[in-house]
Amino acid sequence: MQIVQVLAYGILLGGVYALLASGVTLIFGVLDVVNVAQGAFLVFSALFTWQIWDLFGVEPLLLIPVMALLMFGLGWLIYRGMVRRVAPQGPGMTVLLMFGVALTMEGILNLVFGNKFKSVTPPYFTSSFTIGDLVLPMPQLISGVIGMSVLGLMYAYLRLSWAGRALRASAQNPDGAALVGISHVKTSAFAFGIGAATAGVGGVLLAIMYPIYPATQYDWIARLLGVVVLGGFGSIPGAVIGSMILGISEAFANTYLPQWSSLFFYGTILLILLFRPQGIMGTRTREDVA
């Protein structure tokens, strides 16, 4: 039974990773920008959630739409104000830019919140959900279900809406997109905003799962980049599969080999990439081969 328990826990963890990593992979897919500031966005959202919860005692989950909108706006502004200007210099420069943004945000968060762990502990923080012998911690259950639901909604939106189609078109062929009247700048700003909004939602979910302090951004961006590389850069389904593999392997490692947990996480990535260097869902079409 313990195996089922650990598996369920791993899937929930994978659901949260999937939402967070999808933001990174979406931005990369449309803009060719590796957003190394996604970890800082996450921590920003988590600490902001903590602050409001601490001051007003507001149910943290109610802050999900607020943080999503706030981070969308921040992402949109960062793209329009900075990334757009630097992008013509190439992907290397945008990585440096986003690293600068991450460090600046971490510095500001350190000043405002101090370098101490903050925990959001709503009433259900220590409760659990029981089905037969299966016991799932409530924060992980809520976060996993919300993470997967938000990701599912976002995926459906990208598949079915005109804005989503424009994003995908721009990601696949910017020149072709311009020919049908899609503005690359508007689409890119929208993609950056959506990517940041996933960090907004994810930050609230992390806040109820883990203690957070500004420097935890490094741990998170390392994990997210690992997930995205494993899934295949630019592929949301790839990010989901990569998240599930890593979430489950991490849950098993935490249970059976806790001292080897990090090694297990990154070792899994290394092992899979040795056999599939383009990532799990990195594909080649007839056009790529031609």
Add this chain to the structure above:
Amino acid sequence: MPDVVMNLTDVQAGYGGGLVLQGLSLELEAGTITCIVGPNGAGKSTVLRVISGLLKPASGSVLLNGTELSGRSPAEILGLGIAQVPQSRALFPEMTVHENILMGGYVIRRNRALLHERLEMVQELVPIVKERAGDHAGNLSGGQRRMVEIGRALMLDPSIVLMDEPSLGLDPKSVAKVAEVIRGMAAEGRTVLLVEQNVRLGMNLATHGVVMEGGQVRLTGDAKGIADNPEVASMYLGKVAGS
């Protein structure tokens, strides 16, 4: 008096400081097929990019029925009825053929009835659009992709269609199909401006011919006259003048 729909006057344009078009002037008549030929680097594709708004000219004017186009965005120019089928790889490879065609109607997306009407029209004109609707565009052959690209451009029911090397990389059967569609477009009253390396094919297809060299128009006339011009023949068709 021919009905001139498009007028390019003394256009200069280029990339990164260097001018490719150096004072180009050109007229297009309604319902005609005009083919631009010329050596590599003559600026043929650049003419299309300037008209479609993908490249802003440094100077000169581009008039569509008296309306200035230079400085307008590609979306605005599309809205005015000018669609471009570029040289290659214009499709969205991981989208289905159906989605690719729908994207051709992006600027009219809010008018669902019109979008549906255009989709039906394109399915009729370009049968592969319906036959391969669910396939990913990236998995089509070169000829099939070219047909889908043309279908996508037709979604806006354009009055002017710009085509960059429509025969590039296609087998003779596919070339014949593409040529048939191009003739069909002109027969419906659309104006077609195409750039073609294959001079023989281009001039057979076109009603009017333009020879470009060094970013300028060197010769214009009816297509047959251009094809029969001894100088052009010696330059591009490998014939010896007078033979």
